[in-house]
Amino acid sequence: MTSGINTREMIMEILLQIDEEGEHSHIAIRNALSKYQFLPKQERAFITRVCEGTLEYRILIDYIIDSFSKIPVDKMKPPIREILRSAVYQLKFMDRVPDSAVCNEAVKLAQKKGFYNLKPFVNGVLRTVARQMDELEYPPREENLVRYLSVRYSMPEELVERWLNDYGEETTEKMLADFLEEKPVTVRCRTYLNSLDKICESLKNQGVKVEQAPYLPYAKRISGYNHILALDAFIQGKMVVQDVSSMLVAEIANPQKGDYVIDMCAAPGGKSLHIGDKMEGFGTVDARDISQYKVNLIEENIQRLNSINVQAKVQDATIFDVESECKADIVLADVPCSGYGVIGKKPEIKYRSTAQKEEELVILQRTILDKAAEYVKPRGVLVFSTCTIAKEENEENMMWFMNNHPFKLESIDEFIPEELRSETTGLGYLQMLPGVHGTDGFFIARFRRK
Incomplete structure (x- = not known):
C-alpha cells in the first residue's frame, strides 16, 4: 500500500483486538485510525470496510473457510484465523482487489507474523476459495430454516431461533437483512435556536448529502463527508448524531x-x-x-x-x-x-x-x-x-x-x-x-x- 503502513496487518490487529480482547469494533477501528492520521482517505476507507465487513459476515466467512480447509476455523491460531477471514471477505465482497493480490498479501503477512510453516496452508485455502467459492452449496432453506438464516445472514443460531419464535419468519428475515445494510448517519438538527433550512444549507455547502429521515422533520440522514468533526454544523453544536x-x-x-x-x-x-x-x-x-x-x-x-x-x-x-x-x-x-x-x-x-x-x-x-x-x-x-x-x-x-x-x-x-x-x-x-x-x-x- 502507498503509505508504507501494512494496512492488512492493521486489519488483522484490529480484528484480534475485537475478537480476543473483547474491544468494541467502533472503538478499536477509531483508535487504530487516529494513531495513523496521515493515512490517505482511500486506505482509511479500505481498513474500515474490511474490518466491519469481516466482522458482520463472520459466520458466513467461517462456513466458506470450513468448506475448504482441513483445519476448522475454531482450531486455528488466532492471527491465522483473522488473516484468512479478512482475505475471504475481500475475495467474496470486494471486486477492486485482484484475487491473486489478496492471496499473496495474506501469505506474506503469515510469514511476517512468524508462521513460516503455515504459508502453504494459507495459500492453499485461499486459492481454493478463490477458484471454487461460486460452486459452494449453502444449507438448504427447506431442510433447516434456522441454519439457513444463520449462515445466509451471519447471525448466531440461538438468536435466529428466538426471533423466529417472537416475530415470525417474514419479520425475522427483514431484520436480519437490515442488520447487514450500510447505515447512514442520522442527526438531530437543533431547531431550537437554529433554522432547519440554514443547518441543511451549511451541510450542503460543505459537500454533504442531506436526506430526510423517517418520522421527524428535524431528523436528517447525512453522507458523503470525510469527517463529522470537520463539519461547521457539528462544531457549532447545531446538530447531534442520534438515531x-x-x-x-x-x-x-x-x-x-x-x-x-x-x-x-x-x-x-x-x-x-x-x-x-x-x-x-x-x-x-x-x-x-x-x-x-x-x-x-x-x-x-x-x-x-x-x-x-x-x-x-x-x-x-x-x-x-x-x-x-x-x-x-x-x-x-x-x-x-x-x-x-x-x-x-x-x-x-x-x-x-x-x-x-x-x-x-x-x-x-x-x-x-x-x-x-x-x-x-x-x-x-x-x-x-x-x-x-x-x-x-x-x-x-x-x-x-x-x-x-x-x-x-x-x-x-x-x-x-x-x-x-x-x-x-x-x-x-x-x-x-x-x-x-x-x-x-x-x-x-x-x-x-x-
Missing part, C-alpha cells in the same frame, strides 16, 4: 418548560440534551451516569451544544439517591441492555450474547426501574426505553414493573407520527424493529404514577 428511535424518547416524554427531569443512564447525553432543547432552556435535566468517564462524555456534548439547562453528575442508577425521592416531573430510564437493536452498527454484539448475560441484564434493569419509580412525583411520568428487540428485556419488564409499582401505562399516540400508531401505542408502548420501521431496534414505554 430517530432515540429522538422519539424525548417526544414521548413530552417535557414542559420548567420541568425537573432525571435521566438515569444518560451518557453520551443525546436524550438529555434533546429534552433540554424541548424545554427551550427552561427547567433542569439531571443527566446521570455511573462513571466519571461517562459523565465527561455528557459534559463534552453539553459544552459543544452550549446547553444551559442540562447538568451532568456521577450517580450509580442501581443505588438509591434519597435526595431525589418524589422530586422529578419526568424520569428517563434508558437502561443497559443486550443491544440487539443496534447490531447493524455494532456487529460484535451478536457474537457476545449468552443466556446468563441476559438473565443478569434483566436483574440489573429491574433494579434500576425500582429506583426510577421512587424519583417520580405523584402523577409524574416515567419513560422506560432500551435499544433491544428482546421481549424479556422489554414487554416482560414492562409488565413486571406495572405489577410491582403504582404506575399505569399511558397512550403515546398523541406524541408520535400517525404511521407509527398501533394497538400497542394506544396502550402506551412502541417496539421499533430494524428493517420494518427504518430505524434501529428500540423499545419505549410511558408510565404515569398513580
